[in-house]
Amino acid sequence: MRISELSRRSGVPIATIKYYIREKLLPAGNPTAHNQADYDERHLRRLRLIRALVSVRGLSVSAASDILAALSENEENTHLALGLVLGAMQAEERKKPPQEGEEVAAGPMAEAERLIDATGWQLHPLSTGRTQLARSLQSMAQVGLHLDWQTLLPYARLAEQTAVLDLDQLSAGGDDRLSLAERAVQVTVLLEPVLMILRRMAQESESFSRYGSPPGEEPPAGARPAAGEEPAAAPGETPGAA
């Protein structure tokens, strides 16, 4: 297909497609002439994946590029692709503090190590997970929320169970004609917002069952705080669209 069809089918403007190609997020079409190239379904899928990474997950274009590159390297080896994708994501996180001044303090690092020990997780020695975790803990400590490994352990156990589900998902999805590597990206990266939404809803519900009134609902007597949510918020659709 030609670029205009790719654009029409993906909903992405031609100019943007060209931009993605320039930035190496999308491989160029197969050139058939000096000013003609054609694109196939793979381009379309890749393009949709890019949009999902960027708009659903909110990754930067360069981070998406890293992930996609990792994915291209290993279309057929899911396991390896998963590793590369995880590595690429970690790289993304690392882009925020590019200046090396921000050393991770010993305290948070030790806490992270102890947590990982306690879980018994097998991490690749080069994995940056420890450092990332330590960095996050440090940031939280700076705002006054000191989390120790005992507190985090139950969270880690739940993360563990989530990961089991994730890997099951990966294995189960063989029927699609998507490459497993692509599924790895979807399951590890794109599922994150979904999980966070689920957590927020669960928090709302849990808060309700503990304190009685749904959060955001008006308190028993007066003093409606005004900062709340607009009733007409969810624009357009009616939830009853079953």
Next chain:
Amino acid sequence: MRISELSRRSGVPIATIKYYIREKLLPAGNPTAHNQADYDERHLRRLRLIRALVSVRGLSVSAASDILAALSENEENTHLALGLVLGAMQAEERKKPPQEGEEVAAGPMAEAERLIDATGWQLHPLSTGRTQLARSLQSMAQVGLHLDWQTLLPYARLAEQTAVLDLDQLSAGGDDRLSLAERAVQVTVLLEPVLMILRRMAQESESFSRYGSPPGEEPPAGARPAAGEEPAAAPGETPGAA
């Protein structure tokens, strides 16, 4: 204290502090003269919280502003503050597709509804969680990952348990002199990156224990059975066609 001290103690440049004040993220100092105002510990804590929201969690300044505003309205009522914060976060997510063209299709919406039914969660009728969930599911479906409510239910259960831990954290933290509302922000918003890091590490470990070689490592001998047999896969149902 004066602005220079606030800057020194927080590590945030004066110009940036002024910017935050202009943008209403930070309340202005208490003016003592036309060109003098003084700031207290509350300003310092708020400033650190802003930095955490923006750099740790990656929120936009305006989103952080919404959350902080919600928080200010209700310094003392944790429960209410939690609701407001959740609402503010949802508002943030909503900023991505400002154009109203993007209707949520009936399919994803129905799936979201069914999932929420299945969990038995008590959601505020105005909560945008459903819509957000549906929107995410729709995005994932567009890239070929069709998740039905049966598949999501175990994830939801884990989210539920996570939420229980979260609320425990909130209740337990009374010893700090931080307002409960601030803790609510920290626990709901700032913990997200930590949980995602835990999940990624757990995935790495789980992948290791299933496939033997740490992800990112190269497989022992060539041709690792890419898609062939999956050992512990428990494909109860295939989420493929819907």
Next chain:
DNA sequence: CCATGATAGACAGTGGAACTCTCCACACGC
């Protein structure tokens, strides 16, 4: 009293990211 220096407040400017536009010479279909 006055020089010095730190403010507060307003507003313009900067740099990076993610597009979006404009050209151009060519190719394709009629």
Next chain:
DNA sequence: GCGTGTGGAGAGTTCCACTGTCTATCATGG
């Protein structure tokens, strides 16, 4: 032939999060 579509490349645009500059104070030390 000729008008539209195309690939490629670079310039331009928009938005955001700052950052710098300016002016009118005000605080203080000499």
